Amino acid sequence: MQALLDNLRELLGPDRVLSEAAAMAPMLTDWRGRYRGRALCVVQPGSSAEVAAVVRACVAAGAPIVPQGGNTSLCGAATPDDSGRAVVVSLSRINRILAVDAQNNTITVEAGCTLAAVQDAARAAGRLFPLALASEGTCQIGGNLSTNAGGVQVLRYGNTRELTLGLQVVLPGGELWDGLRGLRKDNTGYDLKQLFIGAEGTLGIITAAVLKLFPLPKTQTTCWLNVATPAAAVELLNRARSAFDAQLTAFELVSETALGLVLRHIPGARRPAAASPWYVLAEFSDAHPAAVERWLADCLASGAVADGTVAASDSQARALWALREAISEAQKIEGVSIKHDVAVPVSRIPDFLCRADAALAAAFPGIRVVAFGHVGDGNLHYNLSKPDAADNAAFLACLPEVNRIVHDTVHALDGTISAEHGIGQLKREEILRYKSAVEIELMRTIRQALDPLGLMNPGKLPGPR
Amino acid sequence: MQALLDNLRELLGPDRVLSEAAAMAPMLTDWRGRYRGRALCVVQPGSSAEVAAVVRACVAAGAPIVPQGGNTSLCGAATPDDSGRAVVVSLSRINRILAVDAQNNTITVEAGCTLAAVQDAARAAGRLFPLALASEGTCQIGGNLSTNAGGVQVLRYGNTRELTLGLQVVLPGGELWDGLRGLRKDNTGYDLKQLFIGAEGTLGIITAAVLKLFPLPKTQTTCWLNVATPAAAVELLNRARSAFDAQLTAFELVSETALGLVLRHIPGARRPAAASPWYVLAEFSDAHPAAVERWLADCLASGAVADGTVAASDSQARALWALREAISEAQKIEGVSIKHDVAVPVSRIPDFLCRADAALAAAFPGIRVVAFGHVGDGNLHYNLSKPDAADNAAFLACLPEVNRIVHDTVHALDGTISAEHGIGQLKREEILRYKSAVEIELMRTIRQALDPLGLMNPGKLPGPR
Structure with a gap:
């Protein structure tokens, strides 16, 4: 292990290999503080070539490798186990925006860019990168890719997977796969990038990506709609999609219980309309406000919506969104x-x-x-x-x-026990109850084939046989 | 081999195992007539369980397996080699629409459904299944999935991959993987369906799928736009996307040379506007026709478009599309x-x-x-x-x-030599020139891991080491 430390210091320089407990501590626990691990060291490579060199050194020494981005996982996916043998590979220094191609509607970014930095670079080029999450100022795009992050705009734009055109990945053997393509169509064999998206760092380390951009919406119309039941909300969703198709960019359900907690705990929160067992927060982008008003009037007339309000200003729209976004905070206070x-x-x-x-x-x-x-x-x-x-x-x-x-x-009901957050350590055993043996075996076959030594983020996702 | 034939006849019934040359002939050549293979037999299983039984029998006998849908491949992906040992597995009889869930915007179909049958079933439920191809009356959805088919609406709706939520697949060992989920978000490990989409039948046989549906567009506006150069067309594309976002549902480029062939060879074809080196055929769905007219007026005023016409009726729109769609036919005549x-x-x-x-x-x-x-x-x-x-x-x-x-x-230019049609036999060697050694090796590793015996559609895509 000392030889590996020496080797890593030689590769990266001594400042980029942290092995003292105090320096490593923030990287050895998850942000909710539920998991705590140990590590030989935390390394901070500055390029994909350095990541590859680190992986080769770890492979030679038989040391487990734990990739880490912004460390905002909700299921312990970036926290090492307690063996103390792991090398945590921080991607934070590999954080350049490599290119923005406005005509191709793509952005090429390194894994350590924060999600907010990617959004900002897109906006500076007059484009939208639509992935948006509560942790966007801290989480890194490499982590978003590795967990196939979702968020509030999936309805319109898809998950991170659907936003990805190309990847660069350091494979478990230390080879660099350059798949940084910005193509909308490419049928030349297996779509290898799909393997690494959502794989939680178990099949390699994503070091860069080509992502899709979209036109910036010019207008947004936000509504708060009272519905009697969840069934009424689902019917209303389809009514809105039929009328507005892709212009319907968000459709969030909120229960009165959830709203009640916000009203009780969040200063300044005000009930936006009459009380109702359920509410929908709907957002329309680039739809004519008059068309939304007409649609809402029809919904009210037919009884599909019991009461409703359209935000008359940006500040009203922000206030409606604040109610939705404050639910987690209000729950924490409760x-x-x-x-x-x-x-x-x-x-x-x-x-x-x-x-x-x-x-x-x-x-x-x-x-x-x-x-x-x-x-x-x-x-x-x-x-x-x-x-x-x-x-x-x-x-x-x-x-x-x-x-x-x-x-x-x-x-x-043919659903999933992890929609957005992944498996990590948290649901590693639980998932075995719900996946078929064939599916678990297939996952293990893939993992074994790509990482025969079992060194890539061990202890996350169902492990080898 | 005779034992395998007997075994297959026992499994499926004698009528479902074709071994006479005349009966097999249509399935042993591709529709362009460029490839011709031989086979032990063509089998016509009636269920995914029968497909699994066929695969197990072939594995036991060491016989190669060639899945075949509508047999419309443009690169010989469904034609066996000339060893005469292959069992061609036709999916044609496995062709039920299993479910349409309008509220979930999904349709569940068996692999042998023609693409047109899937489109029709969606439309009957008031929904759009947007994949559309010239061969849609013949090609089967299992083939569309196995080749990640594209078409003219990819701009708005994505390739077949983006339209797929779940798959059922018979694996190379004969196990049935049931991944028929209709979920928009599911982060529970590797997204296994991605492996089989676009794999050209080399990793298993897709037997059913859950596909996304969309609202049916209520209006469509079709334009024919003269542009001086391809660069002007690309700029116009981004101008149209900025103005109409997802309402821009097609944007096709046509050269004067291509149009000239259509005008020369296709009866009834008429020049829609003044001559120009290049044309764009653009389609807007659910955009207000007046908004399209205003946008076009701006484009004409700024010189972005040199001349242009908006179809004033459905028949005019069809005539414009007919010009685009007749290019292949006109070329064939030429x-x-x-x-x-x-x-x-x-x-x-x-x-x-x-x-x-x-x-x-x-x-x-x-x-x-x-x-x-x-x-x-x-x-x-x-x-x-x-x-x-x-x-x-x-x-x-x-x-x-x-x-x-x-x-x-x-x-x-960082492009691809096969955008839509795949690799099959046609580009199997050519692709080795353009993919990195790391990428080819990764593809081989996956193929070897899932199909260690090398029996699934051998001779298609780069083969094992």
């Missing part, structure tokens, strides 16, 4: 809860909420469900707690049983 | 030519045409270039001939040199 990041087919959202709510109420009387999320993608954040603090402490100990009920319900 | 299916970054289309035209004119004086295609995707059909029939016969013998010039030019 107290801890058991959270889920699930998705089902959009048509089955009402059924999921009905079944899961009933099963949980039966098993845990008095349980409080805070449900909200990207209904246009079938993706719900489904968070559970007891209103009384003392009750809640006991309830949190029931996490395995609660997960079982929620995940079994999701699975019965 | 005589044989050397065709290319290439793509470059959209921004480099002008450079590609300039460089390739010049290099070819220098090497082959008097050469005629017929260029047209999906400029919005960077994808050009670039077809070459000599105007004089006798000259052309000699020219056709120069195919390797012509390909070398075109493909080297494409490669120098």
